[in-house]
Amino acid sequence: MIARWLSYWEPTSPGLHAVCAGRIEDYGYLADGRSGALVGRDGSVDWWCPSRFDAPSIFARLLDDDGGHWWIRPAGDFRVERSYLRNTLVLRTVFTTRDGSVAVTDALAMDSNVRGHEIGRNPPGLLLRLVEGLSGHVPMVMSYAPRFEYGRVRAHLDLRGETLVARATGTTLGMTATVPVHRQRTEASASFTVYPGQRESFSLSYSSTYHEREPMPVDVPGTLAETAEGWRSWISEHNYPGQYPELVRQNVMILGGLTYQASGAYVAAATTSLPVRPEGHDNYDYRYVWLRDFSLAMRALYKAACSLEAERLFRWLAEAIGDVGRQPVPIMLGVEGEHDLTERELDVLTGHLVRGPVLIGNDAWRQRQQDALGQVIDAAWVLRDSLEPMPDDVRRLLRSLAEQAAETWRLPDSGMWEARGEERHFVTSKVGCWMALDRAVRFGTVLGSAADLERWAAARDEIRAAILQQGWNPSVGAFTRAFGSDVLDASILVLPIIGFIPAADPRMRATIERIEQELTTDGLVRRWPDESAGFVICSFWLVECLALAGERDRAAALFERLAGRANDLGLFAEQIDLRTGQQLGNFPQAFSHIGLLSAALRLTEASTPAP
Incomplete structure (x- = not known):
C-alpha cells in the first residue's frame, strides 16, 4: 500500500x-x-x-x-x-x-x-x-x-x-x-x-x-457483491501454474478490464490524449483495437492458461477486416470493427496538466504497418489447437495476410511506432512479414497449396537474408531501426522473442548490449536515443531477451524491479519519466501489461528444466 x-x-x-x-x-x-x-x-x-x-x-x-x-x-x-x-x-x-x-x-x-x-x-x-x-x-x-x-x-x-x-x-x-x-x-x-x-x-x-429504462432503485451493497463475484468467476477460468502467479493474475484482470466483451476486442488503453512527455506531446487517442496489441494480448493470455474463445475472436477479426485484396490491411479498428477512425482536435478540453491537444480518433488507421501481418498469423499459430477445424473465414483472413506479406514486404511503411513522417524500411516491419510467412508455412496445407507453401517459403527466406544483410550495421555493431540506419531502436528486441534469431547469436547479443548501454537508464528502456522516457513494454522485452540469452537471474531481477514501477494498484501507463518516475501516456496501457505478462511467462519457461 x-x-x-x-x-x-x-x-x-x-x-x-x-x-x-x-x-x-x-x-x-x-x-x-x-x-x-x-x-x-x-x-x-x-x-x-x-x-x-x-x-x-x-x-x-x-x-x-x-x-x-x-x-x-x-x-x-x-x-x-x-x-x-x-x-x-x-x-x-x-x-x-x-x-x-x-x-x-x-x-x-x-x-x-x-x-x-x-x-x-x-x-x-x-x-x-x-x-x-x-x-x-x-x-x-x-x-x-x-x-x-x-x-x-x-x-x-x-x-x-x-x-x-x-x-x-x-x-x-x-x-x-x-x-x-x-x-x-x-x-x-x-x-x-x-x-x-x-x-x-x-x-x-x-x-x-x-x-x-425507468430509473430503478439500486441495492448498491448487493450489486457490488454481485459484481465482485462476477469478476471472480471470470478469473476462475484462469489456471496459471508458473512464476509470479499473483502478479500474472492481476495483469490478466487488467487486460480483462480493457476488453470490449461484446466483440472480445482489446483496446490499447481506456483514455485519449494523455501526453507521453511532461511538456505535452503525442497526445493520441488509444481507445481502439490495434491488430498488434490484439494479437499479442491473445497470445499472452492463452499462454497464461486463460480460457479464450479463440474461434470467436478470430472470426470477429476476419469479419472486421473484411476482404482486403491488395489494399493495406487495416492496422487498427473500432471496438465493433469500424475502419474510419478519422482524427480531430477538440477545442473544449485543455489537456492533462499541460495544454492539449485533445484528440478524438487516430489517423494511424490510414498507415501501412507491416509487422501487424505477422502478429495476427503468429497468434493464430499459438492458438491453433483452439482453431481446429479452422473456420473458412479465418482461413481466408490468414491466407490473405500471408499473401500480402509476400507481395508487399519490399515496400516502406510507418513502422510499429507509427511514424507520421516519411515511410521507411523499418527492420521490425520486415521481421513481421518474415513471421507472417514463417507461420503460414508452418500451417501447411491448412492455409495453402503445395505451390503456395513453396512460394511463401521462398519469400520468407528472401526477407530473412535482406534483414541480416541490410538491418545489421557493422559500424554501429548492432541491428538498427531501419535499413541503412545508424540509429538504435528498442523494437529490435523483438527479434529473438518471435524466433527470428537466437538471443545468443553474436549479432543479437551485441545489439542487446548496445541497447543496455545506450538506451537503458535504471532498468527503463527508451525506444531511441533522443527519447526522454522509458517505454514500459520495451523494458519487459529486455527481460525476455536476457532470459533467452541464458541470463535468467539478471532477467528476474530486472523484471521484479520493473514490476515495482507500477502504481499502487499495479497499473501502468505507456511510458515512465526517467527523471521523476512519473507515468506518462494513456492509461491503463494494454501494451505495458502485455509486456509484463509475456516476461513473466518467459521467466517461467527459463526456469523449467528441459524434458
Whole structure:
C-alpha cells in the first residue's frame, strides 16, 4: 500500500469549484466489459465514457478542470490507502483523517446472473459507490457535475422521485444517493458525516435516451457483491501454474478490464490524449483495437492458461477486416470493427496538466504497418489447437495476410511506432512479414497449396537474408531501426522473442548490449536515443531477451524491479519519466501489461528444466 497525506482547499460551497486532476499514476481503474472509468486518490471519478470505450465522455476532469467529475471524499485533510478487492476490479479506498477513517468502494456493475467468460457482454451501465464508516466520525463532501460530449454540454438536473436525472446528446443519467443532496441547475452537492458501521450508497445509471429504462432503485451493497463475484468467476477460468502467479493474475484482470466483451476486442488503453512527455506531446487517442496489441494480448493470455474463445475472436477479426485484396490491411479498428477512425482536435478540453491537444480518433488507421501481418498469423499459430477445424473465414483472413506479406514486404511503411513522417524500411516491419510467412508455412496445407507453401517459403527466406544483410550495421555493431540506419531502436528486441534469431547469436547479443548501454537508464528502456522516457513494454522485452540469452537471474531481477514501477494498484501507463518516475501516456496501457505478462511467462519457461 502507498499512503500519503493529501490536502485540498475546501470551497465555501462544496461542488461548485473543481480541484486539479492528479497525475496519471494517481488513478485507479474500473471496468464493466463495455467501458472504463478512472478514479483518483481524491475520490473523484474523472473519466467515464459510459456507452463504450471510444464514446463521448460524461466525466473528463482528467483532461480539463471543468470537464465533469463526481467526487466523494473527506471534507478536510486525509491520508489514502487503496486496493482492489481480491481477484476483482472493485476498488476500495480508505481515507484516514484526524477524526476517523472511512472506506469508499467503487465499481462499474457487471451483468447480473452471468458468470465465466460471458460476463461483461451486456452490463447495466451503472457506476456504484458505497461509503462506510470505519472509525471516529468523518465529515464528507460529495460533488456531482456531469458534462456531456467531452464537456461541451451541460444539462439541467431534474428530480424524478428519488433520482436526479440529466438528459443531453441522446444520453440519460440517473444519480441516486441515500444522503440529502443539494441540487443546483447542472450540479449537485452534499455534506454528511459518517460514523462506525454507517453506510451511505450512491449510484449513477446510464442509458440511451431513446431506449430509456425507468430509473430503478439500486441495492448498491448487493450489486457490488454481485459484481465482485462476477469478476471472480471470470478469473476462475484462469489456471496459471508458473512464476509470479499473483502478479500474472492481476495483469490478466487488467487486460480483462480493457476488453470490449461484446466483440472480445482489446483496446490499447481506456483514455485519449494523455501526453507521453511532461511538456505535452503525442497526445493520441488509444481507445481502439490495434491488430498488434490484439494479437499479442491473445497470445499472452492463452499462454497464461486463460480460457479464450479463440474461434470467436478470430472470426470477429476476419469479419472486421473484411476482404482486403491488395489494399493495406487495416492496422487498427473500432471496438465493433469500424475502419474510419478519422482524427480531430477538440477545442473544449485543455489537456492533462499541460495544454492539449485533445484528440478524438487516430489517423494511424490510414498507415501501412507491416509487422501487424505477422502478429495476427503468429497468434493464430499459438492458438491453433483452439482453431481446429479452422473456420473458412479465418482461413481466408490468414491466407490473405500471408499473401500480402509476400507481395508487399519490399515496400516502406510507418513502422510499429507509427511514424507520421516519411515511410521507411523499418527492420521490425520486415521481421513481421518474415513471421507472417514463417507461420503460414508452418500451417501447411491448412492455409495453402503445395505451390503456395513453396512460394511463401521462398519469400520468407528472401526477407530473412535482406534483414541480416541490410538491418545489421557493422559500424554501429548492432541491428538498427531501419535499413541503412545508424540509429538504435528498442523494437529490435523483438527479434529473438518471435524466433527470428537466437538471443545468443553474436549479432543479437551485441545489439542487446548496445541497447543496455545506450538506451537503458535504471532498468527503463527508451525506444531511441533522443527519447526522454522509458517505454514500459520495451523494458519487459529486455527481460525476455536476457532470459533467452541464458541470463535468467539478471532477467528476474530486472523484471521484479520493473514490476515495482507500477502504481499502487499495479497499473501502468505507456511510458515512465526517467527523471521523476512519473507515468506518462494513456492509461491503463494494454501494451505495458502485455509486456509484463509475456516476461513473466518467459521467466517461467527459463526456469523449467528441459524434458
